[in-house]
Amino acid sequence: MSTAENATVEAGPEWGPLQWAGAVLAWLWVLVPLGYGLYQLLIKIPALFG
């Protein structure tokens, strides 16, 4: 998630801890529910081979 990768027309400032925390939170916001859904799905699959 490097900001250096996004060299725009003008270079942006480096991220501080606040920006990093916000980015981590944003990803957790979507990945935690998705992980919950995946877990609920995976526990049903063994029955297929039972």
Added chain:
Amino acid sequence: MAAGFLERERIIAPPGWSRWLIPPAALSIHLAIGQAYAWSVFKSPLEAGLGISGVASALPFTLGIIMLGVSAALFGTKVDANGPRWAMVVASTCFVSGFLISALGMYFSQYWLVVLGYGFVGGIGLGIGYISPVSTLIKWFPDRPGLATGIAIMGFGGGALIASPLTSQLLSAFGGSGKTPNVHGIALTFLVMGLIYAVFMSVGWLLIRVPPENWKPAGWDPSQARQGTLISRGNVSALNAIKTPQFWLLWVVLCFNVTAGIGILERANPIFIDFFSGTSPATTIAAAAVGFVSILSLANSLGRILWSSLSDYLGRKNMYRIYLGVGALLYLAVTLVTNTNRVVFLICAIFILSFYGAGFATAPAYLRDLFGTYQVGAIHGRLLTAWSTAGVLGPLIVNAIADERIAAGVQGPGRYTPAFMIMIGLLIIGFICNELIRPVNEKWHEPSAETASTAGANA
């Protein structure tokens, strides 16, 4: 000013904004609206609680999918013009309103309100929400458009993974499940889900940003980018795109690819039971069928991101050759092997469903290759009418043939053989259409000065 907040100028990314913040914004919308795939969880409680038929309980979902295609086609240009925040706010409002209206309908036992709310109003939210982040993602990831749209559209597949257990647990907690479900419990489930999605989707429209004009990833040179015979150097407007044969060939490709996938997906549980009912005790087969549906959902989701990402390297046309050509061979294998080898059946079904999901996820990048980025969101919206058509066509083919065969006393895999043969035919037609796709004639390209001034802004 509300209007100011929604304006495109307010969401132009400041220097230093990471493009990796765009996928979670897109996922906030797609993981929510992907709930539509989990509608079946509501079916049994609605049928038992209101005493309605299976056909009636499917109405909100069917109308929702039809409205998805219609609204994506009608509002695609507006989404491109007004920007992703506007689109995400409208989509969230419609989608959440659908749940709230449905809650009201269930509270007063007025089922038509559920059809109107979830199907019509919510369906508009599905269509606008589905296309809302697509062109923005393509513009933030010009070097990896397949990966970018794959992430978002995987979210739509993944939305059902979240909604399915969530809905079951809420229905159970509010007394809306079981043999005699409380309709007020179903109403409460709609209400709570609406509120959860209102909060969840808000991150999408708060976080979304469009790239500044002339932005490009560091170290990426458009002139050095992967060149393909189909990749356009010009831009085509949505109005002109639908006048080209390329658009309609891709429409048929998507429509038949989706129809073939839905053929298995929509009837996965009974297909598995009919194929293997004589091989194990009934209770074991019933449990295995639930596992089968789950593994297909996983294949549908993972196929979206894996195959779509691979399209950045192999090219879009080659990927559709695989989806359609290999897909037809897999259907043929299922038809020939029938229930004699469960492992082969499973592998074939998993790949067919992964190709089904991938067909959706690769389409936006294919459109960008053919028509440029200028109005790719609006063109994508029009292409989604193929999904609506397939949503009706696929279940109709499989269910009508299976019902007729069951009535004729046919047992086992034979109930589905004619339907699968039709799917093979559709996939072959799709394959031929994909082969016929050529670069768009330059006469459809927009004057470069016009698109240069608006394409950057219309992210």
